[in-house]
Amino acid sequence: MTNDPTPSLPGVPDSSEGLAAWKDDLLERYRDSDLYTPVVVAVDGPAGSGKSSVSRAAARALGFDYQDTGAAYRAFALHAVQSGVDLDDAAAVIAALPAFDYEIGTDPDETFVRVDGRDVTDEIRTPRVTSSVAHVSKLPEVRQHLVDLFRRIIQGTSKPGIVTEGRDITTVVAPDAQVRILLTASEEVRMARRSAEVTGQSAEETARQLSRRDQQDSRVVDFMTAAEGVTTLDSTHLDFDQTVQAVVELVRSTATAPVANG
Ligand SMILES: Nc1ncnc2c1ncn2[C@@H]1O[C@H](COP(=O)(O)OP(=O)(O)O)[C@@H](O)[C@H]1O
Numbered sequence: 084m085t086n087d088p089t090p091s092l093p094g095v096p097d098s099s100e101g102l103a104a105w106k107d108d109l110l111e112r113y114r115d116s117d118l119y120t121p122v123v124v125a126v127d128g129p130a131g132s133g134k135s136s137v138s139r140a141a142a143r144a145l146g147f148d149y150q151d152t153g154a155a156y157r158a159f160a161l162h163a164v165q166s167g168v169d170l171d172d173a174a175a176v177i178a179a180l181p182a183f184d185y186e187i188g189t190d191p192d193e194t195f196v197r198v199d200g201r202d203v204t205d206e207i208r209t210p211r212v213t214s215s216v217a218h219v220s221k222l223p224e225v226r227q228h229l230v231d232l233f234r235r236i237i238q239g240t241s242k243p244g245i246v247t248e249g250r251d252i253t254t255v256v257a258p259d260a261q262v263r264i265l266l267t268a269s270e271e272v273r274m275a276r277r278s279a280e281v282t283g284q285s286a287e288e289t290a291r292q293l294s295r296r297d298q299q300d301s302r303v304v305d306f307m308t309a310a311e312g313v314t315t316l317d318s319t320h321l322d323f324d325q326t327v328q329a330v331v332e333l334v335r336s337t338a339t340a341p342v343a344n345g
């Protein structure tokens with residue numbers, strides 16, 4: 084997670100146990116100060132690339148929080164529909180933003196999504212919600228509202244860092260993140276992974292939906308090409324554990340200590 088500090092720095096222990104305790108102590112003291120900044124790991128990629136599952140497992144391995152931003156777009160689409168809004172009516176969708184009462188669990192071992200205090204963790208994954216998200220995520224006003232929310236959640240982490248994943252995290256939400264990753268996989272592999280998960284509809288229908296959603300989403304943000312400074316991680320030929328390991332290694336080799344210098 085951290086680069087080792089310069090060995091000649093006074094007061095820095097040279098044993099690995101001593102170093103770990105020293106870092107814990109620093110973290111403890113800085114956590115509540117204005118100088119403390121969490122390590123932000125930004126992960127983008129298309130549907131089925133493994134963003135959610137890989138980011139969550141990497142967060143767990145690193146002792147970080149985890150934020151799934153797609154969950155908020157899904158939850159907002161659900162909120163709008165349940166408020167009786169016609170998703171083709173942009174003004175009505177935007178008018179539903181102020182009443183959007185959203186809560187997400189960022190502990191990777193206990194992720195949940197609530198809207199108006201009601202648990203919608205599973206409901207937001209239904210094909211009905213999936214096919215309606217693009218109607219709301221294409222609207223700049225919705226994006227700005229949610230980007231602000233995502234940044235507040237990133238800043239509010241009580242862990243040494245937070246892995247945040249979506250479509251525009253490396254470019255819009257957290258372009259200054261210490262670690263920025265574009266997670267990709269071939270379309271064929273992504274479709275196969277998603278089809279294995281989705282029940283209640285054919286593999287062909289799931290693949291068609293995924294491809295349509297990628298097309299719609301890519302008109303709004305470019306998540307197929309890595310922006311400058313973003314590392315591409317192609318998981319086509321990696322299994323799940325190898326992909327998580329690659330993310331963890333990247334964080335360990337690039338992130339500096341989770342304490343800012345002011
Ligand atoms: N490298 C991988 N190898 C095999 N399966 C994977 C890999 N990465 C992710 N998966 C699986 O693919 C499915 C889709 O992953 P998910 O995290 O939901 O993708 P996304 O959030 O990008 O849509 C999940 O069932 C996940 O366990």
Ligand SMILES: Nc1ccn([C@@H]2O[C@H](COP(=O)(O)OP(=O)(O)O)[C@@H](O)[C@H]2O)c(=O)n1
Nearest residue numbers: 129130131152153156216217220249250251
């Ligand atoms: N940062 C983000 C995250 C999601 N989204 C939108 O939210 C939808 C659902 O995102 P998701 O991450 O749950 O989708 P999957 O890739 O997991 O299928 C996407 O299809 C996008 O329309 C977005 O526009 N920007």
